[in-house]
Structure formats: structure tokens, C-alpha cells
Amino acid sequence: MAKKQDAPVTLNLNAPTLRDIDTIHPYPGNAKKHDERSTKKLAESIRRFGWRGNPILVDKDGVIIAGHGRRLAALHLGLKKVPVSVEQDLSAAQARAFRLADNRAAMTDLDGDLLEKELTEFPDLAVDLTGIFDKKELDFAVTDLMTTDESVFETDLADAVREQAGQLDERIDGADGKRITIAKLLGFKGVVGKDAIFVTRLMAKIEADTGLVGEDAFVQYAREHVEL
Template identity: 45%
Template sequence: MSHTSSIEIWDIEKIIPYEANAKKHPKEQVKKLAQAITKFGWTQPIVVDVDGVIIAGHGRRLAALELKLTKVPVIHRADLTKAEADALRLADNRVASTDYDQALIQDELRRLADELEGSQITLLDIGFDEKELEFTMSDLGEVNDDFFVEDVGEAVEQQKKENAKAIEATDDVAAPIGDAFGFKRVSIAQSRAIREMMSTIETSTGKVGPEALILFLSDALNRK
């Protein structure tokens, strides 16, 4: 697609904000843009469609107004159809790092799905993948949640596998006996009783130490 990209200087009053612009511009962001323009000049012109409606640069326009500028650099994309200009506007919003009004994006995508029919531009060109388009263009009550289930299910299974590997890797690592029992100190009399009990358990199981205790406890629990 051929297009013109020469920079023109326009009166700021001629530039029309897009009424359904999905990108939000908090005051702090506008202030930073104004500071950047003051320090570095215009590194990016405002891009407008054939009617002078902003395609890209709503924040830069607000910054210019903040600075009380009367003239600003503009790229006039008169070569674009309305649907193509709207698609470019949404694509610019999509790649920028900022917040969005999700309801406005949803309305725009629904409209463009029909208006871009037969155009060289598709909704996938805007930067959304198929799953995002399905979610964004559907009412929440109508969204096919198969892909959510699939993604979450895969994540859960992957987490289970990672947990199992972590447990297996640490099973043979020595740990203080107090961590297992939940107490670290006993009285002298209790210590004597524990030693006598362990001696009896080792004799009955044929094992020694922790292995004898675990086997004895497992048998006792299984008999309940």
C-alpha cells in the first residue's frame, strides 16, 4: 500500500481528537510528554486521517495544549480509508505501553471486523492474536472459555510436575529431627522413654533408626 508521509505544520485547532479513542492519557503522562517536547522538540508528529481526526498522537496533542502551542507537526494520512485509519489507530494503541478502555476497544474491533472486509488490513495486523480477538470481541457471558481451561490446565499440570521434581530432589537431603516431630527438646525422662521405645521398634521391625520408626508407624496406621 502506497502512502504519503510528509510532515506539515497545522494549527492545533484543526486537529480533531478521535471520540472513541481507547488509549488513556493520565495527567502525569501528559506532563512527561510536555517535558519531553520542551527538551527534545517534536520527535514524533501527530498523525491524522483525511478529515484531520487523530490516528496517533492524542497524548502529544494534550501535551501541546499543556504547553499552549498553537502549531504542531502533523502527518496527514489522506491516503487511508476510514476503516484503514481506524485500524491503524487501534494498532498504535495496541503497541503502546499504556492503559486501555477495554469497552471501547471491544466496540472498535466489532465495527472494524465488518468494515475491513476486503481490505489489505486485517484485525490480526493490529497486534491481537486469535485468542485475544475471541475474548475481546465477545460478551463475557458468551466467551468460549475452552482456551482458558486449556491454558490453566496445562499450567496446573506443569506446576505439579515441577513440584514433584522438587520433592524428589530433596527427599534424600538430611533434615533436623525436630522439623519432623514439631518439637526440638524433651525432658531427660522423655528422652529415656523414647530410646527404649526405639529399641523395641528396631527389634520388632528389623530396621534401625528412622527406617524402623517409619515402618512401625506405617504399619500402625494401616491397622486402624
């Protein structure tokens, strides 16, 4: 019986171009979460080493296929233009499938032993990576794993205590510090699916105009455009 031949791998190398960041838009159903912490780390990497490879991939309408985190990092840095590749050869279904595949492929862990070896043999790397890795991650990685570096755990404990204290302070703050859900403020909980893209693009414009992300951008925009 003849052995089944693997399908050939196609190489789609669309040349990236610089585009205004407010012309690209996040996909409303993007499954991968990007918190402020990861955004700042990616932004620091771009700031320190430049934008090397990995343009933001979008469809013909400017909706992001891959690169939501890079867009947020660019906004954090105040970039007005970003490298973008338009993937016009993908159907809507293919774009959705690739978006999920790309998100899943990015979910991986570092090999702790190899990370420790790299940082031990090349200690200057630790300096270059501060702000991209957490300090406690670097401290633990360069510590001899056969001994106990108590300062690492003391820092963690102190951080945890301060975090809990901060959370308690937030709970006992007055009305000015109390968080209120957007649904309660706006008077509605959601919009129909066909209109979600317009709300998403509005938020993208607000983020581009303010240079902020998420709720910070929304509140700043409201402060600038509403008179009390």
C-alpha cells in the first residue's frame, strides 16, 4: 500500500506595510486574553529591541487576525503607525480558524532549566530582560536551585501582603472609589451581534485617540468630551 503523502506547505509571505494604528480593529470574538501586565511586557520588548518580524495580520476590512497583543503594546507606547500585513487570500472561515490556531500555538511554557542556564552563562541577559520578565522570575532563575534564596520568597510574601492590604483599602473606600459596571452606567447589557463590530471599532478609535487601553481609554475619552 502506497504511503500517503503529506500535503505541501504553502508559503504566504505578504509584504508588510506601515499603516495608521486606528485603521486596524480588534476582532470582537478574539479568545486570547491580554491583560495589562502582559501588554506592558510586550511593549517593553518592542521599545527596547524594536519591532522585529511579526507584523499585525488583518483581513481586507482591517480586522485583526493575529496580533491583538502587539496592537495593545503599540497603543501603550503611543505608536501611530504599525507594520501590517493584509491577508486577502483567507476566507472569513479560514481567518477565524487561523486566529484560534495562532492563539493556541502561542500558549506554551518556558523550559526553566534552559532559562536558568542561559541567564547563568550570560548574566548580562538578565539586565536586558528586566521589564520583560518579572524581577522575581529573573531572581529565581539565576538562583542555584540546590539552595534556598529566602529573599525571593520574602519579596513574594511582602507583595502578597501589600496586595491584600490594597484590596482591603479599595473595599472600604468611599463611593468615589467604588467600581460600577458599564452595563449599569449605560443602561443596557449588550448589543446584537451584527452591531458588535461598530462598538469594537469605536473602542479602537477611542484607544487610538487617547493612547490608553480599555477602561482607562473609555474614561479619559468621556472626561475630554463631556461637560459636567
